[in-house]
Amino acid sequence: MVQGIRFPSPTLKTQTPWNAGKMVGAKRALKEKHVWAIRFWLAHEARIRDRALFDLALDSKLRGCDLVTLRIGDVVTSGQIRSRAMIVQQKTRRPVQFEITETTRESVRAWLEHRGGSLQDFVFPSRLSAKAHLSTRQYARLLDEWVEAVGLIPGEYGTHSMRRTKVAMIYKRTGNLRAVQILLGHTKLDSTVRYLGVDVEDALALSEATDL
Template identity: 25%
Template sequence: MHPWINAFLEAQSAELNAAQNTLEAYSRDLSDFLTWMADQSCDIDSCDRDDIENYLIDIDTRGLSKATRARRLSAIKQLYRFAFEEGLRADHPALKIRGPGRSKRLPHVMTEEDVSRLIEISEDFGRNPTEKLRNACLIELLYATGMRVTELVSLPLTAARGNPKMLLVTGKGDKERMVPLSPPARIKLASWLTHADTLNDLARKNGKPQARFLFPSRNRQSHITRQAFFILIKSMARSAGINPNEVTPHKLRHAFATHLLANGADLRAIQVLLGHANLSTTEIYTHVLDARLQELVLQHHPLENDD
């Protein structure tokens, strides 16, 4: 890795408290840019605007999506801004380059019926009682709170103490927020916590490490991974008779927000619950709802029927 990129990533981590996933994305994007520049016998220390635009043309011809190309350009711009501010370069060669924009695709939203089926199947999904209790709690909490998957799987065991009506969640940039729990979520959380405490007691008696996380990994030293939960929820969807391509942890987060909005919740309240920094990010759910209402009208309005 180029020294500039290493320094940039360190600054993102130390000064802006960037999440590990964000740092890994920057690293991947900038590594590709660095490799391409090396293939062109060009160095990022001295390349100019034309070189960067040629790289953007190249990744377009590779078939990369608008979102990916926009993200790559953003990473490059931030790298050169860092280099300029640190005095590593006297100019910012990417400053005036315009990105491709993002495709305005609305997220697919699971119906309330699909969510209900997923919750129902989760209660008996697993190879043993421990997995069944854990899986039921995971799905119920995710839909009840709209947490990001990383926020959910990394919850500490202490977060569930005292039969809480709200959970303290640590989100992006270590920002904390409170999310309320529905009665069904509280019941499943209490059941799982009782079982988790029993497992910890057994581990202590056997001289084994006790879990610190609410949803521990197999070795009980860490928590289950985002990838493991992603695979798990896909398997649940198949068992529930739902297209697994339409079910991800993030789509349950979309469902949480859209269903709240459809049932009269305030957009500002949804923004707080989701942990969005800007209301404009939350406003996509109004468009999702508008699209869904339009679809319902086209399907069910009597003037739209040929009969």
């Protein structure tokens, strides 16, 4: 300190945490009642594309980046909607198969009849350009609309909720982690365990349901 001159005390700048005010952590899987509520709302609103997107997201269990880049040829063969399809995942570069149930085939068929296009076209094109696909950001925004429309909190759900919903139900009913691993296209079982949030309580519940 120089005599006769007083310097202000330094102030510490606090940096706002990246997650301030945000809901973080694993997004919830939808329950069966939520699935049907959203389907009913989409049908009531005549949102043909969104209904097909919603159903295909549930059945395929694909990451958002893989879902929005599906091409018509991935889900259609000989003029019919496939009952099973296979794609190569962008993240892992590994193939994964998924089923397309009758409910989903009907909604996808309705959308494609309305949409038209060739086998090389995207199932869900961008509204800005027919040559581009729906963005993952737009997919996330649509999901927010769907869950909010049926009284759920958007921040508690995300595109991974769609990926988790069906496998969470399968695991709850069967306890078969290996099957879930295959359906999700995970290379390691540990990844599936973390993804589902399997813990000791789950393991004990399955064990208690087995009476010897």
